Amino acid sequence: xxxxxxxxxxxxxxxxxxxxxxxxxxxxxxxxxxxxxxxxxxxxxxxxxxxxxxxxxxxxxxxxxxxxxxxxxxxxxxxxxxxxxxxxxxxxxxxxxxxxxxxxxxxxxxxxxxxxxxxxxxxxxxxxxxxxxxxxxxxxxxxxxxxxxxxxxxxxxxxxxxxxxxxxxxxxxxxxxxxxxxxxxxxxxxxxxxxxxxxxxxxxxxxxxxxxxxxxxxxxxxxxxxxxxxxxxxxxxxxxxxxxxxxxxxxxxxxxxxxxxxxxxxxxxxxxxxxxxxxxxxxxxxxxxxxxxxxxxxxxxxxxxxxxxxxxxxxxxxxxxxxxxxxxxxxxxxxxxxxxxxxxxxxxxxxxxxxxxxxxxxxxxxxxxxxxxxxxxxxxxxxxxxxxxxxxxxxxxxxxxxxxxxxxxxxxxxxxxxxxxxxxxxxxxxxxxxx
Ligand SMILES: NC(=O)c1ccc[n+]([C@@H]2O[C@H](COP(=O)([O-])OP(=O)(O)OC[C@H]3O[C@@H](n4cnc5c(N)ncnc54)[C@H](OP(=O)(O)O)[C@@H]3O)[C@@H](O)[C@H]2O)c1
Numbered sequence: 001x002x003x004x005x006x007x008x009x010x011x012x013x014x015x016x017x018x019x020x021x022x023x024x025x026x027x028x029x030x031x032x033x034x035x036x037x038x039x040x041x042x043x044x045x046x047x048x049x050x051x052x053x054x055x056x057x058x059x060x061x062x063x064x065x066x067x068x069x070x071x072x073x074x075x076x077x078x079x080x081x082x083x084x085x086x087x088x089x090x091x092x093x094x095x096x097x098x099x100x101x102x103x104x105x106x107x108x109x110x111x112x113x114x115x116x117x118x119x120x121x122x123x124x125x126x127x128x129x130x131x132x133x134x135x136x137x138x139x140x141x142x143x144x145x146x147x148x149x150x151x152x153x154x155x156x157x158x159x160x161x162x163x164x165x166x167x168x169x170x171x172x173x174x175x176x177x178x179x180x181x182x183x184x185x186x187x188x189x190x191x192x193x194x195x196x197x198x199x200x201x202x203x204x205x206x207x208x209x210x211x212x213x214x215x216x217x218x219x220x221x222x223x224x225x226x227x228x229x230x231x232x233x234x235x236x237x238x239x240x241x242x243x244x245x246x247x248x249x250x251x252x253x254x255x256x257x258x259x260x261x262x263x264x265x266x267x268x269x270x271x272x273x274x275x276x277x278x279x280x281x282x283x284x285x286x287x288x289x290x291x292x293x294x295x296x297x298x299x300x301x302x303x304x305x306x307x308x309x310x311x312x313x314x315x316x317x318x319x320x321x322x323x324x325x326x327x328x329x330x331x332x333x334x335x336x337x338x339x340x341x342x343x344x345x346x347x348x349x350x351x352x353x354x355x356x357x358x359x360x361x362x363x364x365x366x367x368x369x370x371x372x373x374x375x376x377x378x379x380x381x382x383x384x385x386x387x388x389x390x391x392x393x394x395x396x397x398x399x400x401x402x403x404x405x406x407x408x409x410x411x412x413x414x415x416x417x418x419x420x421x422x423x424x425x426x427x428x429x430x431x432x433x434x435x
Contacts, residue, residue: 102128113218137311150290227267373413
């Protein structure tokens with residue numbers, strides 16, 4: 001028997017416009033697959049011309065998002081306005097009013113996910129969020145359903161397309177960060193204010209959501225170590241190549257046997273032969289290691305109207321398939337086996353260092369001696385030719401695995417050596433070794 005699911009969409013921007021369009025493009029297919037007629041019964045949009053341009057019937061349109069939670073002809077509110085103020089109010093009022101909610105809003109979930117899922121659970125409504133991480137890649141469903149039998153050993157994600165585009169272009173063209181960023185803006189891959197992307201905050205929001213799914217507890221955002229790509233220099237991309245690596249902004253989540261979880265986002269050197277090294281341009285990829293399944297890779301477009309609409313409509317269809325009761329909110333929490341965050345100072349990693357040093361004998365020995373005092377071993381060294389006109393030379397050092405706290409202490413001493421002329425560049429290196 002065919003049923004009907006009535007949808008209210010808030011926001012008709014990039015994602016909202018895509019959802020409107022594709023709910024119509026594939027309406028018959030969705031009807032066949034869900035046995036439910038998905039009907040858009042209300043659209044909240046600030047500027048009416050957006051709705052007009054998409055051909056939305058004027059009687060469906062309201063300028064007030066507040067009308068959606070109150071509308072008796074809406075079963076599911078789709079929040080696509082973004083931000084953390086009106087969106088928070090819209091989602092909480094909708095859940096309290098007995099509506100299911102679908103959202104793409106990673107910033108809001110990363111900040112208030114715990115509270116909003118508790119609210120959804122209390123009101124026995126669904127709060128689905130597939131589009132909030134990695135756009136069109138169904139990584140949320142993969143973690144909640146396909147991989148549910150597994151303990152997640154580690155997860156490494158390229159989850160910000162703008163940063164991946166910039167780093168890929170720096171790698172293939174030899175151009176500087178600033179140059180490529182200007183291009184990314186012209187092409188619409190980067191916002192006019194690029195800081196949310198290039199400073200790593202967007203990737204941190206997504207990584208926090210993935211951590212909640214993988215380990216069953218919400219990591220406060222201030223405990224997600226976050227470092228962006230603004231300071232990345234072409235020189236480091238070039239030396240990374242010589243050493244056999246590509247530079248990527250990774251979200252990294254992994255647990256140790258004592259129950260502590262690392263949740264961090266930073267530029268990372270990835271061995272060229274690893275599959276994540278060849279994820280280029282605006283594409284996203286999430287590499288998950290489960291204790292039963294082993295290694296898995298999820299790849300696809302992380303943003304854009306079509307890819308994101310695919311994820312939002314997937315959530316709407318899920319609610320349609322559950323039927324009108326759809327009462328048990330699955331949330332993301334469970335009796336967490338892990339509920340402690342391991343601080344960045346306690347992580348073990350390999351490190352790449354680039355120093356600018358005096359061009360005279362004994363410098364490498366002086367640096368190696370400080371590293372030795374902290375039990376940090378050297379894996380390899382490159383000492384390129386001096387640039388004409390410069391009195392100093394670069395010294396590139398790959399370190400063995402070490403504890404970050406020890407590396408920090410050693411770097412503090414090294415930077416005070418008289419032979420070291422500039423701030424030391426340090427980039428973490430991921431080996432993906434099985435621990
Ligand atoms: N863009 C992507 O590829 C992508 C991917 C994954 C997730 N997301 C998430 O999806 C959400 C929407 O992103 P977007 O790129 O579609 O944003 P967008 O293009 O800026 O669209 C936002 C829409 O919401 C409307 N809006 C904003 N505040 C409103 C308010 N208070 N009342 C009514 N309408 C309001 C805007 O109206 P006006 O046009 O009148 O300003 C616009 O139509 C965000 O949470 C974002 O993080 C986006």
